[in-house]
Amino acid sequence: MPYIHDDTEECKDCHMIADVTENELIDLAELFKIFGDSTRIKILFDLFHGEKNVSQICEDLEMNQSAISHQLKILRTSKLVGARRDGKSIYYSLADEHVRMIIEMGKEHIEE
């Protein structure tokens, strides 16, 4: 695979983005996969408005609590959202500005 290298050595054949290894590409696909589900993207979008607890997210998306929790776990594991406990509730929020930017970027693409 000429342009996808096993390590991060300088590539003799190409000069653009030869520093991307196969594993990095797999990670990248993994990241986009997280955004590629409508429930998860609705959750992320819901969190654009600030932090929310699980019950609020369930109400907003009109979905059952278990489904939401399962997806929140995936988002947490991928470090796309953060969580903090306050009493019985757990509040979720977007992890960083990248999340916002990636979504905005996709939005722009679609809106054309």
Next chain:
Amino acid sequence: MPYIHDDTEECKDCHMIADVTENELIDLAELFKIFGDSTRIKILFDLFHGEKNVSQICEDLEMNQSAISHQLKILRTSKLVGARRDGKSIYYSLADEHVRMIIEMGKEHIEE
């Protein structure tokens, strides 16, 4: 679903990105889903270097032609790549700069 509206009317409850409808979010997830497969992202990445025909892509990714063609069809349908025929070969290329930017954005997120 307070923050996800069925139409694009002005929202009374929120002021940020209330112009996103549920269908737009589904489209957005659909777009990210395309990037969320390692074969497709390798193809897109391969095309960063300029247009290539199917055989070249197969060689670069070390994958069989049918698998590549199936994924190219998905990329074509989603308008992420363009295709032109030259004799017996069909040359594929990235459709626009957004594709490049979305990938770069994800790459940045990962590299942190």
Next chain:
DNA sequence: TCAACATATGATAATATATTCATATGAACG
């Protein structure tokens, strides 16, 4: 401590997705 509430988790079933194999289409050229 126990009941009530909020959230997480495991198992299951339904659905979606990717790859492979076999074959079809389509172009070039003798």
Next chain:
DNA sequence: CGTTCATATGAATATATTATCATATGTTGA
């Protein structure tokens, strides 16, 4: 026109993913 090369496509299988149901964990306050 028939063969060869390049690509596309359909069917089948294997695998991954999601939502649901039932239940577990953890927190609060009586």
